[in-house]
Amino acid sequence: MRTKSQDDLWKARITGNGAVLLGKNVACDAHEPSRPVRVITHAHRDHISGLSQSLRECSWVLMTEATRDLLAVLRRKDLPRLANALGLKYGREFAFRGEVIRLLKAKHIIGAAQVLVEDEEGTRLLYTGDFKFPGTPVYEADVLVMEATYGRPSQVRDFEFEVEERLVELVESGLREGPVYIFSYHGKLQEIMQILVDGGVWAPFVLPKKVYEVARVCERYGMILGDYMPIWSQEARELVERGEPYVAFYHTSNYRRLRGREMAMRITVSGWEFSKPVREVRKGEYIVGLSDHADFEGLLAYVEECGPRLVITDNYRMGSGAVLAKEIRRRLGIPAVAMPSRTPVRRDLAEWL
Numbered sequence: 138m139r140t141k142s143q144d145d146l147w148k149a150r151i152t153g154n155g156a157v158l159l160g161k162n163v164a165c166d167a168h169e170p171s172r173p174v175r176v177i178t179h180a181h182r183d184h185i186s187g188l189s190q191s192l193r194e195c196s197w198v199l200m201t202e203a204t205r206d207l208l209a210v211l212r213r214k215d216l217p218r219l220a221n222a223l224g225l226k227y228g229r230e231f232a233f234r235g236e237v238i239r240l241l242k243a244k245h246i247i248g249a250a251q252v253l254v255e256d257e258e259g260t261r262l263l264y265t266g267d268f269k270f271p272g273t274p275v276y277e278a279d280v281l282v283m284e285a286t287y288g289r290p291s292q293v294r295d296f297e298f299e300v301e302e303r304l305v306e307l308v309e310s311g312l313r314e315g316p317v318y319i320f321s322y323h324g325k326l327q328e329i330m331q332i333l334v335d336g337g338v339w340a341p342f343v344l345p346k347k348v349y350e351v352a353r354v355c356e357r358y359g360m361i362l363g364d365y366m367p368i369w370s371q372e373a374r375e376l377v378e379r380g381e382p383y384v385a386f387y388h389t390s391n392y393r394r395l396r397g398r399e400m401a402m403r404i405t406v407s408g409w410e411f412s413k414p415v416r417e418v419r420k421g422e423y424i425v426g427l428s429d430h431a432d433f434e435g436l437l438a439y440v441e442e443c444g445p446r447l448v449i450t451d452n453y454r455m456g457s458g459a460v461l462a463k464e465i466r467r468r469l470g471i472p473a474v475a476m477p478s479r480t481p482v483r484r485d486l487a488e489w490l
Contacts, residue, residue: 145447149262149280151476155186155453157282159254159262160236166266174199174233176240178266179249180207180324183454188212198222199231201240203248203358210350211323244272245429246324247355251276263443269428270435281445285475286430288450288461292411294432300414304329304406304425305336307415311402312340312382318395319386321406323347325429326386327355327362329406332427333384334363341366343373343385433461440465448473 150158156167164172168187175191177200178184185208191198192213200208202224209216216222225231227250231238235257240250245267252264253276263278267286294300311317317340319329326348333342342365344352349367356362366373368385376383387395392405402421408428410416416424431439440448448465450473452458458475465473 145260145280146474148256148260149264149282149449151282151449151451151453153453153477155183155451157252157264157451159252159264159282160256162233162236163238163252163254165252165264168194170194173197174238176200176238176250176252177204177208178243178252178264179246180204180211181246181267181322184266185212192216192219192222196221197231197233199225199238199240201225201227201248201250203354204250205248206354206357207246207248207324207351210354211347241276242274243267244269247327247358247360253278263445265439267430268439270431270439273431273439275439275442278443278445280447280449281440281443282449283436283439283451284430284454285436285450285452285458285461286455287408287428287432288436288455288457288464290433290460290464292433292457294411294426294428296414296426297432300425300427301332301336303414304404304427305333305338307402307404307423307425308333308338308384311404312338312384315380315382315401316377317382317384317402317404319384319404319406320389320392321386322389323351324355325406325427326388327352327360328429329427330362330365330386331360334361338384339364341373341376341383343368343376343383345387345391348386348388433464436461437465437468440471441469445471447471450475452477 154167156169157165163174165176166184168190173196175195175198205224225240227242237255239253243249243251254262261278262280264282267284345368352362404423406425406427410424410426414426450458450462452475462473462475
């Protein structure tokens with residue numbers, strides 16, 4: 138006799154190219170030719186795979202309004218003009234062929250969303266996308282598909298609640314000597330700007346083109362980012378030439394190119410730091426352990442609050458899904474499987490289904 142969990146297993150899955158499939162119609166965060174609806178949870182590169190193909194082939198490509206505006210800056214200028222690229226407000230229902238789709242708030246970069254699909258049988262299928270916890274609302278679901286970026290028991294940040302204060306202190310100390318350069322990713326750079334403003338840092342912020350354009354989008358959606366200016370402006374050029382205190386924000390990909398520049402301080406902000414909130418790697422260079430993902434304990438806490446019948450962990454993007462699924466089964470007693478999987482899914486769940 139088939140159990141409810143066995144039926145649930147086929148209502149959601151993750152394909153070999155990273156597409157998260159929910160119900161009969163929806164593919165999230167990668168293109169799937171058989172699915173007429175594509176959902177983009179947020180604007181980071183590993184979640185927009187196959188965007189152009191989806192825009193050509195899908196009936197609808199859904200995302201939040203902020204994600205659509207970010208992607209117009211980072212990828213496709215024509216995105217707001219495309220008839221099938223729809224920006225949804227959080228919580229708005231979108232009905233398609235008997236299924237109801239909702240985008241729900243997630244704490245990550247601006248515009249990030251969870252995806253809830255309710256099928257014709259009333260089964261609730263929830264995909265978290267990338268999220269930070271606490272801070273992301275939890276919704277009840279029968280099947281939970283979740284990220285597993287920090288899915289290993291060792292990946293715990295005990296300093297989570299002090300890292301923002303330590304970042305502000307570090308930047309303030311650097312500004313007493315001259316300019317400070319901060320390296321991270323689009324979306325997180327703007328989050329750092331807001332943290333510094335909230336912490337009372339009022340030095341000028343200098344931004345290259347893409348970071349500047351993303352900042353303007355973030356401000357449209359309510360972020361407060363301080364006194365920032367584009368690097369090509371006359372004011373910024375004079376500030377840099379004089380070597381006066383300012384904070385420059387660059388994408389991580391520019392780190393090597395700018396490393397030789399005369400700077401008082403260089404800070405890389407990365408979630409892959411678990412030992413301490415601030416670590417000096419060499420004179421004048423630091424790593425700050427600020428993450429916009431849930432750590433291992435946060436992932437388990439989210440599952441426990443959600444109370445699903447089945448959990449599917451993302452084993453495509455970071456490769457920790459198998460470890461996380463095993464720990465969910467062992468610690469919470471909830472059936473869990475990693476996808477894509479190197480072993481047959483039924484073997485992973487044999488003792489649970």
